Amino acid sequence: MSLLSVENLTVSRGGLAVLEGVTFSLQAGRALVLRGPNGIGKTTLLRTLAGLQPPLAGSVSMPGEAMAYAAHADGLKATLSVRENLAFWAAIYETQTVEQALDQMNLRGLEGRAAHSLSAGQKRRLGLARLLVTGRPIWVLDEPTVSLDAASVALFASAVRAHLDTGGAALMATHIDLGLEEAEVLDLAPFKARPPEEGGHKGAFDHDFDGAFL
Ligand SMILES: Nc1ncnc2c1ncn2[C@@H]1O[C@H](COP(=O)(O)OP(=O)(O)OP(=O)(O)O)[C@@H](O)[C@H]1O
Numbered sequence: 770m771s772l773l774s775v776e777n778l779t780v781s782r783g784g785l786a787v788l789e790g791v792t793f794s795l796q797a798g799r800a801l802v803l804r805g806p807n808g809i810g811k812t813t814l815l816r817t818l819a820g821l822q823p824p825l826a827g828s829v830s831m832p833g834e835a836m837a838y839a840a841h842a843d844g845l846k847a848t849l850s851v852r853e854n855l856a857f858w859a860a861i862y863e864t865q866t867v868e869q870a871l872d873q874m875n876l877r878g879l880e881g882r883a884a885h886s887l888s889a890g891q892k893r894r895l896g897l898a899r900l901l902v903t904g905r906p907i908w909v910l911d912e913p914t915v916s917l918d919a920a921s922v923a924l925f926a927s928a929v930r931a932h933l934d935t936g937g938a939a940l941m942a943t944h945i946d947l948g949l950e951e952a953e954v955l956d957l958a959p960f961k962a963r964p965p966e967e968g969g970h971k972g973a974f975d976h977d978f979d980g981a982f983l
Pocket residue numbers: 782783784787805806807808809810811812813814977
């Protein structure tokens with residue numbers, strides 16, 4: 770079953786198309802890794818899929834309220850504790866998986882700590898634990914392993930695998946090898962947009978709202 774279907778998508782930053790004709794689909798139980806050099810448009814594509822900016826052309830289809838997006842920023846509530854952060858999101862998404870998320874992202878022992886007092890890697894683990902409490906099937910992740918040590922990368926890979934095993938899907942922009950052998954790879958180089966002088970798209974607007982998490 771296809772959870773996410775992207776057809777002929779053109780995405781832009783600063784009013785200029787950066788990728789055009791992007792087409793792929795993501796099935797339940799599958800992971801897809803976006804690859805491409807710095808600046809090719811991975812973040813722009815993910816932001817567009819998350820609805821933070823409109824595409825210049827093309828279409829994105831997915832079931833309503835199916836996506837959880839984790840951007841570069843962890844987007845934590847600094848003064849709330851680890852548990853309170855997760856409880857907040859569990860209330861928003863009406864789920865009851867806080868305890869499971871604490872276990873899965875190895876946050877036991879840190880439950881009472883204010884988010885602002887966590888290390889960078891601990892903050893990232895908390896940010897990823899929020900994915901687990903959303904209960905949403907499509908995870909869209911921008912550089913999810915930044916700041917994580919090898920053990921935490923392995924923990925994250927296990928969480929993704931468990932998500933796939935229960936019918937979820939994951940779309941990730943990452944430069945590192947997550948050890949998810951089953952993940953497919955989409956190289957974005959063929960979709961690099963032509964500059965306007967060569968007939969490429971020139972967009973009319975560029976929203977720059979940087980929601981950390983949806
Ligand atoms: N606010 C902005 N205004 C204008 N151009 C932008 C803006 N943000 C990004 N860009 C440009 O858009 C292009 C795509 O950027 P994007 O961040 O999507 O690339 P990326 O593939 O995610 O890069 P990285 O691997 O470095 O994270 C780049 O050329 C970048 O310089």
